[in-house]
Amino acid sequence: MRRKLAAGNWKMNGTSESLKELNALRDAHPDPKVDILICPPATLITSAVVTVADHPLQIGGQDNHRAENGAHTGDISASMLKDAGASYVLSGHSERRTDHAEIDEQIRRKTKTAHAAGLTVVVCIGETLEEREAANTLDIIAGQLAGSLPDVLTAENTVIAYEPVWAIGTGKVPTTNQIGEVHDFIRTKLEQRFGAGVGKSIRILYGGSVKASNADEIFAVSNVDGALVGGASLKASDFSPIITALENA
Numbered sequence: 353m354r355r356k357l358a359a360g361n362w363k364m365n366g367t368s369e370s371l372k373e374l375n376a377l378r379d380a381h382p383d384p385k386v387d388i389l390i391c392p393p394a395t396l397i398t399s400a401v402v403t404v405a406d407h408p409l410q411i412g413g414q415d416n417h418r419a420e421n422g423a424h425t426g427d428i429s430a431s432m433l434k435d436a437g438a439s440y441v442l443s444g445h446s447e448r449r450t451d452h453a454e455i456d457e458q459i460r461r462k463t464k465t466a467h468a469a470g471l472t473v474v475v476c477i478g479e480t481l482e483e484r485e486a487a488n489t490l491d492i493i494a495g496q497l498a499g500s501l502p503d504v505l506t507a508e509n510t511v512i513a514y515e516p517v518w519a520i521g522t523g524k525v526p527t528t529n530q531i532g533e534v535h536d537f538i539r540t541k542l543e544q545r546f547g548a549g550v551g552k553s554i555r556i557l558y559g560g561s562v563k564a565s566n567a568d569e570i571f572a573v574s575n576v577d578g579a580l581v582g583g584a585s586l587k588a589s590d591f592s593p594i595i596t597a598l599e600n601a
């Protein structure tokens with residue numbers, strides 16, 4: 353049985369004022385039946401960890417450098433995130449791929465470094481609109497999986513997030529058939545590469561315009577083990593019903 357995961361990615365949003373949203377999530381979900389993760393900006397990780405210290409809610413980073421340390425001004429290492437109290441990190445989010453020209457090879461190296469630091473990595477993949485319209489979605493997904501994942505991983509230290517680029521922040525959501533097709537494909541690829549035991553146990557999240565109003569139908573799709581939520585994770589009042597939908601799925 354895969355434990356479901358409701359993950360929020362705050363992206364470049366949030367100041368200390370936003371910690372009240374974590375308090376509200378704690379109060380709303382004293383004993384959650386699913387894993388909950390919030391990835392705030394790096395500036396808030398330490399205070400976020402303190403805020404949820406006696407609650408199962410986990411805190412994650414949004415990126416780590418592929419090197420363990422060194423002369424990389426402005427970057428953050430995986431061990432720094434771990435030291436700050438993070439237990440997860442995102443890798444290869446499409447905004448990193450676009451804003452920072454990250455390619456699969458870098459994402460694979462970042463993921464390995466994060467694993468070595470003891471972090472669970474949420475590896476993000478997804479096609480652009482042009483790729484979908486050219487009927488290339490599954491080829492793109494196969495290529496990103498092959499290139500972004502290290503050869504050695506476990507179901508405990510790795511989560512996949514399928515985030516179609518055209519669905520992120522747009523209010524456009526794939527049909528449940530489209531989501532199911534890609535999630536089933538990812539599951540098959542994971543089983544082929546890592547063996548049935550690991551491949552069946554890795555959690556696969558859907559991300560892209562998830563909201564309380566569409567969460568129920570998305571969570572009913574096969575091989576959807578949770579969500580990676582952007583905009584609707586910023587306010588507890590928006591994220592909390594998504595957590596509840598996942599608990600009831």
Ligand code: 13P
Binds near residue numbers: 520
């Ligand atoms: P939205 O939920 O705002 O579409 O963002 C999804 C996302 O990119 C999460 O990482």
